[in-house]
Amino acid sequence: MSVYPWHLPIWQRLEQAKADNHLHHALLFSGEEGCGNEAFLEAFANSLLCLKPADDGSACGQCRSCQVLISQAHPDFMAVKLLDDKQSILIDQIRELNYFLGLSRSYSLRRVVIIQPAERMNINAANSLLKSLEEPAADTHILLLTEHPALLLPTIRSRCQSVRLFLPTHQQALAWLQQHSLQHSVESLLETALGRPLAALALDSTDTLNHRTQWLAHLIQCLQGQGNITDISTQWEKFDKVQLLDWQFTWLKILLKQQAGDKNTPISPELRDLCAVLNQQRLFSMHDKLLELKKLSTHPLNPRLFVESMLILWQA
Secondary structure, eight states: OOGGGGGHHHHHHHHHHHHHHHHSEEEEOOOTSSSHHHHHHHHHHHHHOOOOOOOOOOOOSSSHHHHHHHTTOTEEEEEEEOOOOOOOOOOHHHHHHHHHHHHHHOOOSSSEEEETTTBBBOOOHHHHHHHHHHOOOOTTTEEEEOGGGGOOOOOHHHSSSSEEOOOOOHHHHHHHHHTSOSSSOHHHHHHHTTTTHHHHHHHTSHHHHHHHHHHHHHHHHHHHHHHHHHHHHHHHSSOHHHHHHHHHHHHHHHHHHHTTOOOOSSOOOOHHHHHOOOOHHHHHHHHHHHHHHHHTTSSSSOHHHHHHHHHHHHHO
């Protein structure tokens, strides 16, 4: 089964609903990117279309339906995604989907649709989908995937059964990552990827972790009254300002959890040093000041001055 270990409880619950003939016609899956959620939807769609599924519900991969799906020519399956160079899912795509849902099934037991990212449907496309959600065709399942369910129309959300795809536990993510050959520390990768294992794996083949480590080292220098702010800002002025801010917000969140007594959130040795120096009041103060800076992060300000402003917060 091509389902990640942290998804198994959801998979089993959906397969039981399918076996009991209680599976909702429209399922709204929500969860963070970098956790394999797209793979989960694809595996579940395969399961719904397979003519001879295994005992655990997974697609057999051998029947006619599975073979045609592998060739990307399945007449009972449709995927609606962002078109190239488009920022939204358009109404014409949903009109095509509505027409597709009105057709007779070819040879699968069900007709299946995946819409992702669902929150990117523009208002006209979302409204066009409502009729298919309100008056579903028989043996048809619409699977929507979103990272931001609140951005969907309330009328869309109310007509779907919500399925939350939670982040894996730290131990689950750790165990999965340890099966791969990695260049960097597993703990550092997971910390950088905010606990998302597939995002952590992708980071391992980039320079992102090295950049993040260097940036933290420079912040610590400023905190300790060392290093030259002008020299450091010159090194970072061409780097993505939002990325630099997001790293700091992540570290502050981890430090605040530690000071609140959370022993389940792993902390690197460098952050442990910070935790000993910064009290809770200072952490909250820095968080608020960084939030003010973030409002300016997309403005065409002098990049060096912007980075200097961040560094000064740590030196203050």
